[in-house]
Amino acid sequence: MSPLDICVVGLGKLGLPLAVQFAAKGHRVTGADVAPAVVEAVNQGRPPFPREAGLDEALKRVVAEGRLRATTDTSAAVAGAEAVVLVVPLVTAADGTPDFALLDAATDAVAAGLRRGTLVSYETTLPVGVTRGRWAPRLAAGSGLTPGRDFALVFSPERVRTGRVFADLRRYPKLVGGTDPAATRRGAEFYRAVLDFDPRPELAAQGRPNGVWELESAEAAEFAKLAETTYRDVNIALANQFARYADRIGVDFAAVADACNSQPFSHLHRPGIAVGGHCIPVYPRLYLWNDPSATVVRAARAANLEMPAYAVGVLDGALEGGIAGQGVLVLGAAYRGGVKETAYSGVFPLVEAVRAAGARPYVADPLYPAGELTALGLPAYGGEPVAAAVLQADHPEYRELAPADLPGVRVLLDGRRCTDPDRWAGVAGVRRIVLGGA
Incomplete structure (x- = not known):
């Protein structure tokens, strides 16, 4: 596959290593974040947080090579992307109710720049049904585009631990479920192009080797x-x-x-x-x-x-x-x-x-x-x-x-x-x- 133009929305402890991983695979990556200080640090090749194994050196390299840049203009970054990955926090209120404010704002910014043919993947952990029931209509309303026909929408949860993100990206299968079968296939193709996987003999013995695992739907993922x-x-x-x-x-x-x-x-x-x-x-x-x-x-x-x-x-x-x-x-x-x-x-x-x-x-x-x-x-x-x-x-x-x-x-x-x-x-x-x- 030829290099992709990718936008990663959210350059926190999970989003930034993910953007660096994509860039290290040879893709052109724009990271979007609402914090100017984070954007400035990334553009200088300097991690805005400490102790993520391998991040310092890898970030410096991909920034110096021109494969990763950061911006506060999410919509503009999305407008130039073939694939958009959102890694924006979802927190809960004291009563356990999800607080979607940050993700709503990020989704609206993505919708404003979304173009036909783009893959949109949510990696932030969500309640069941939110990708289809909340993000699909919100993206459609903000972009004028129809999910499934004009753009592909998937959920693919991050399964990594801060401090060892790069190792975990290789260690664990990547789960992908879309709002329709074509979106699932598109999401799986994308993640196969941007990730590396270590062999897992125990998984191969079960007939499901390490790599991208396609699930039946966004809800299953x-x-x-x-x-x-x-x-x-x-x-x-x-x-x-x-x-x-x-x-x-x-x-x-x-x-x-x-x-x-x-x-x-x-x-x-x-x-x-x-x-x-x-x-x-x-x-x-x-x-x-x-x-x-x-x-x-x-x-x-x-x-x-x-x-x-x-x-x-x-x-x-x-x-x-x-x-x-x-x-x-x-x-x-x-x-x-x-x-x-x-x-x-x-x-x-x-x-x-x-x-x-x-x-x-x-x-x-x-x-x-x-x-x-x-x-x-x-x-x-x-x-x-x-x-x-x-x-x-x-x-x-x-x-x-x-x-x-x-x-x-x-x-x-x-x-x-x-x-x-x-x-x-x-x-x-x-x-x-x-x-x-x-």
């Missing part, structure tokens, strides 16, 4: 993404409840989980202090929006939301005299290690739970200077003595953490089993505890 991510939330909730029971009976749940997972019919996840990020806390809500009768999904979401308060209760019980009136340090503002992102991070409910227990919370994170923490509404740590600490994000820097790094600390609750237990063993007056530990 939307459902697949919600199902795979909701499964993870439910599995984590089960692990968290097992961990709480293990705490009560004095058993190490990590050893139990390893024993269970030694045969292929069990895949117990690890318990954790919080479930954060744009994906796992959000997508079960999108599923529940479609299927409010899903009691298992609703109970799992509630169980995971309880974990920060439960963890602070464990910490309170482990410190002689309790944490009331004491300084408590929360280690990690990011929702997970190595990623500078606080979306739905456990740091926020942890800080509130520490305050509710009568203690003074502080927050530290190797990726966030004090001023950025303060701007997030978090009490930045300035080296004050603390009686207790709770590790919320598994940053690699914390593997070297020792009692001497935290003046006055008497108890550390490692909510991610990230720290080295040998560094905490045998230190007089100091305890290291974990969730679901003996």
